[in-house]
Amino acid sequence: MTDRRIWLLWGGVVILAAQAAASYTLARKPFLPVTPPLAHLPLRLGNWAFTQDGVIEPEVLEMLGPDDALTREFQLAGSDTRSSLFVSYYKTQLRAKNAHDPKVCLPGSGWNPRASRVMDVRLPDGSTFPVNYYRIAKGDAEAVVLYWFQTHDQALVFEQQLRAHRVWSAIRENRTDMALVRIVMPVNEDGVERADRRAVEMATLIYPEMRPYFPAPEKKDQ
Numbered sequence: 001m002t003d004r005r006i007w008l009l010w011g012g013v014v015i016l017a018a019q020a021a022a023s024y025t026l027a028r029k030p031f032l033p034v035t036p037p038l039a040h041l042p043l044r045l046g047n048w049a050f051t052q053d054g055v056i057e058p059e060v061l062e063m064l065g066p067d068d069a070l071t072r073e074f075q076l077a078g079s080d081t082r083s084s085l086f087v088s089y090y091k092t093q094l095r096a097k098n099a100h101d102p103k104v105c106l107p108g109s110g111w112n113p114r115a116s117r118v119m120d121v122r123l124p125d126g127s128t129f130p131v132n133y134y135r136i137a138k139g140d141a142e143a144v145v146l147y148w149f150q151t152h153d154q155a156l157v158f159e160q161q162l163r164a165h166r167v168w169s170a171i172r173e174n175r176t177d178m179a180l181v182r183i184v185m186p187v188n189e190d191g192v193e194r195a196d197r198r199a200v201e202m203a204t205l206i207y208p209e210m211r212p213y214f215p216a217p218e219k220k221d222q
Helices: 003-027 058-064 102-109 159-173 192-209
Strands: 048-053 068-076 082-090 112-122 128-138 141-150 178-186
Touching: 082 192, 102 128, 112 192, 128 192, 141 159, 141 192, 178 192
Parallel strands: none
Antiparallel strands: 048 068, 068 082, 082 178, 112 128, 128 141, 141 178
16 A cells, blocks of 8 residues: 555544544533623732723624633733723534634724734743734824633633633534633833833732633532
């Protein structure tokens, strides 16, 4: 048997295995976690205090199709600096509508990119998680945006990663719950570096607060 035929044979085996796994996954009832409303997220994050809840336009909710969503503004103690937090939460991604990469949506709102990269945020326990860093401008206004896709076992920064994780997690653990978390920090007279530090600080504060939204499935009695 030639090498080409061997590769074709293995390719067919892989495709059949993937189809069988997909059929098995779709036949199962997916794990849908029972979680508190996003409105129960803390009103104080470190030195940041809640000021008001924002309004999410109906067309945005229709486009994203989340199970729960929240937009909230905070103010830094002893400062006029404000920041905003947006969370879009999904108990399952096995549906037609899911979260979109904010990098795609922001230019449509008149914001233009100034800088873009992936960076690691370090938590107090020494662990890290990746986030998308995006600096944007509209007229004289400038802001730093951090966002990531949070799952029950890791944070992801690209939609391609999220899709691959969704398939693997559905097959292996029968769950595809996920949240898009986005922080917007204005750049004021303190400069970009200060805005960067403040955005990272808020990310370290909100990331652990999202963990209750990814509970472990209850174990069935043997």
